[in-house]
Amino acid sequence: MVRIGTLPMRLLALKxxxxxxxxxxxxxxxxxxxxxxxxDVLQTVDYVDRTDGTIVFRTCxxxxxxxxLQLGTSDPERALMVAKLVENDVSGIDVNMGxxxxxxxKGGMGAALMSDPERAEAILRKLVGGVSxxxxxxxxxxxxxxxxxxxxxxxxxxGISSIAIHGRTKMERPQHPNRTATIRRIxxxxxxxxxxxxxxxxxxxxxxxxxxxxxxxxxxxxIARGAEWNASLFRKExxxxxxxxxxxxxxxxxxTDNPPANTKYCVQNMLRxxxxxxxxxxxxxxxxxxxxxxLWGLGDYxxxxxxxxxxRGFSGRSDVCPVGATKRKLEDDIVEMRCSFLRAxxxxxxxxxxxxxxxxxxxxxxxIPVYATQNMDKLFQSTVTVNGKKYxxxxxxxxxxxxxxxxxxxxxxxxxxLDAETLRKDGVMQ
Numbered sequence: 317m318v319r320i321g322t323l324p325m326r327l328l329a330l331k332x333x334x335x336x337x338x339x340x341x342x343x344x345x346x347x348x349x350x351x352x353x354x355x356d357v358l359q360t361v362d363y364v365d366r367t368d369g370t371i372v373f374r375t376c377x378x379x380x381x382x383x384x385l386q387l388g389t390s391d392p393e394r395a396l397m398v399a400k401l402v403e404n405d406v407s408g409i410d411v412n413m414g415x416x417x418x419x420x421x422k423g424g425m426g427a428a429l430m431s432d433p434e435r436a437e438a439i440l441r442k443l444v445g446g447v448s449x450x451x452x453x454x455x456x457x458x459x460x461x462x463x464x465x466x467x468x469x470x471x472x473x474x475g476i477s478s479i480a481i482h483g484r485t486k487m488e489r490p491q492h493p494n495r496t497a498t499i500r501r502i503x504x505x506x507x508x509x510x511x512x513x514x515x516x517x518x519x520x521x522x523x524x525x526x527x528x529x530x531x532x533x534x535x536x537x538x539i540a541r542g543a544e545w546n547a548s549l550f551r552k553e554x555x556x557x558x559x560x561x562x563x564x565x566x567x568x569x570x571x572t573d574n575p576p577a578n579t580k581y582c583v584q585n586m587l588r589x590x591x592x593x594x595x596x597x598x599x600x601x602x603x604x605x606x607x608x609x610x611l612w613g614l615g616d617y618x619x620x621x622x623x624x625x626x627x628r629g630f631s632g633r634s635d636v637c638p639v640g641a642t643k644r645k646l647e648d649d650i651v652e653m654r655c656s657f658l659r660a661x662x663x664x665x666x667x668x669x670x671x672x673x674x675x676x677x678x679x680x681x682x683x684i685p686v687y688a689t690q691n692m693d694k695l696f697q698s699t700v701t702v703n704g705k706k707y708x709x710x711x712x713x714x715x716x717x718x719x720x721x722x723x724x725x726x727x728x729x730x731x732x733x734l735d736a737e738t739l740r741k742d743g744v745m746q
Contacts, residue, residue: 317341318417319581320544323360323374324568326383329543331564333522333550335536336382339373341412343425344389346372347398352405357630358573361405369695369712374572375405384408384452388415390424390435392442399447408450408477411439416456416486427486430455433470440474450477454513454538456486461498465505472508480511480538490517490541500533509535516541522552544585562586563612569605570618573625576605583608603658650699650706651730655739657713657721669724669734676733677702685727687720698723702731 321340329337350363350372363373375383385406389395399409413436415426422428429436436453443451453471458464464481471479481502483494494514503510512532519525519542529537542549547565548556562583569579580602590596595611602608609618662668667675673685682703689698692712696719699708707727713719728734 317540317544319578320540320585321386322574322578322582323376323379323572324565324574324579325544325547325582326379327376327568327572328547328561328565329550330379330382332548333552334382334543334547336384336407337379338384338386338410338538341386341388341415341420341426342373342398343423344387344391344394344398347401348394352401355630357625357628358571360572363402371575373402376572380405381407384410386410386412386454388412388420388423388425389439390429392435392438395439396442396446399443399449399451403447403449406449408452409443409447410480411436411443411451411453413471414454414456414480414482414486421486427456430458430467430486433467437470437474440471440476444475452476452478452480454480454482454511456482456484457495457498459485461495461501464498465502468502468506472506476508478509478511478535479506480513483512483514494518496528496532500531503533503535511536511538513538513540516543519549521549521555525549544582545588546586558586558590559612563614566609566612566614567617570609570614570621573630574605576603576608579605579608603661650708651726652708652710653726653729653736654710655722655725655729656709656711657718657725659718669721669728672733673700673702673724673727676728676731685724687723689716689719691716700724700727702727 317338318340321338326337346365347363349366351366353362353364355362360374360376362371365372383406385402387395387398387409389398389411395411412426413429417426420426420428424432440451440453453476455467458467468479468481481499483496483499484492496512496515499510499512512528512534515528516539519528519539525537525539546555546558546561548561565582583599584591587596587599591600599608599611602611606615606618609615657669677683677685686701687698689696695712695714696716697708697712698719699706700720700723707723707730709722709726711722713722725734725739729736729739
C-alpha cells in the first residue's frame with residue numbers, strides 16, 4: 317500500500333468498518349531523521365523530515381487505537397529507536413518482511429529478511445522486549461511449504477502478537493494464484509493469530525472477506541488492492557457508489573491537509589479505467605487539492621477549510637522552509653508574496669509567466685528579467701529583478717524552473733498584469 321496507506325485513506329477504511337489499519341511502509345532511517353510535532357490546527361501528530369520539511373507520518377487521536385505502523389528495517393537497534401519514537405502514537409508496530417521491491421531487498425529489508433531469519437528474529441526480539449505495544453510481522457510464503465512453516469514457527473517464537481501471511485512468493489505477482497491452503501495449514505500449526513493476505517482480486521464485498529477468512533482458517537483478513545479501489549467493501553451493508561466514496565475520501569483529505577500529489581494518486585487508483593471519462597481526463601489535468609475537489613462538487617468546502625486553517629495560523633505544507641535555510645531578508649526593494657506555480661493552469665498554447673514577463677519588459681524597454689535561485693535540500697526559491705526591483709515567492713518549489721515561474725507570477729501581480737484575487741481562487745496565491 318505504498319502511497320495509499322496515508323491518513324485520509326486509513327480514516328476512510330475505519331469509517332467503513334475496518335478493524336485495524338496499517339500505514340504505508342515507513343523506512344526506519346527516514347523516521348529517525350524526523351521531528352515529532354503536535355499540529356494544533358489540524359488536531360494531528362506530525363513526524364516532519366528535518367531535511368526537507370515534508371510529512372513522513374501524520375496521525376490523529378481518532379485512529380490511535382487502530383493504526384499499526386508498518387516498518388521497513390534491517391537493523392534491530394534502528395527498529396527499536398523508531399518504535400520508541402512512535403509507540404505513544406500508534407497501537408502496534410508491524411515489521412514488513414514481505415515487500416518484494418528492489419529498494420527494500422537491496423537494503424536488507426522486506427522480503428530479504430525471509431532469507432536471513434537470524435536477523436529477522438533479532439529485530440522482532442528487540443522490539444518485543446523494548447516496547448509496550450504489540451509487535452507483529454508480515455511475510456510471504458516460500459516456494460517450500462515446509463520451509464514456510466518452519467520460518468513462521470521461528471518468528472512466532474519471538475513473542476510477536478500475530479503474523480500476516482501473503483500467499484505468494486516474492487517472485488510471484490497478482491496474476492499468480494494465492495496459496496490459501498498453505499496459509500490455512502500454517503494457521504493450524506501456530507499458537508498466535510494468523511492474518512490471511514493475498515486474495516484482493518477475489519474480494520469485492522464484505523461477504524468475500526468472510527469467505528476468505530473461512531477458507532484460510534485465519535483469525536482475520538488483510539486487504540490491500542480491493543480496499544484501495546473502493547474502501548466501502550468493509551461495509552456489512554454493501555459497497556457504496558464510487559463517486560460517494562471519492563467524495564468522502566476528499567473531505568478527509570481536505571481535513572487532514574493531505575498533499576495534492578498523494579490525494580491525486582489515491583483517487584487515480586480508485587478511478588482506474590474511469591480516467592478515460594470526461595471527468596477522468598479533467599482530473600488528470602488537476603494539480604491542486606482545490607482543483608480535484610471542484611470536480612466532485614467540494615470546491616466550496618475546500619476553500620472554507622483552507623481559509624479557516626490560514627486564519628488559525630496554519631500555512632500548509634507548501635510553505636515549509638527547509639531546515640538550515642535562512643529566512644530571506646526583505647529589503648526595501650523586494651516584493652514578496654505567497655504563491656506557487658501550478659503547471660496544469662498553463663496549456664501548451666498559453667504563455668508561461670516567465671514568457672509573459674519577458675514580453676512585458678521588452679514592451680516597456682526595460683532590460684530582460686534576471687533570476688536568482690537558492691537551493692536547499694532539493695527545494696528551490698527564486699527572485700526576479702525587473703527594472704531594478706526584486707520580486708519573489710515565499711514558497712519553496714520542487715525544481716528551479718518552477719521557482720522562477722513563481723517569482724515571475726509575483727512580479728506580474730505586482731505590476732498589474734495578473735490579478736491576485738483570480739489566482740487565489742485558482743489556488744495559486746495564498
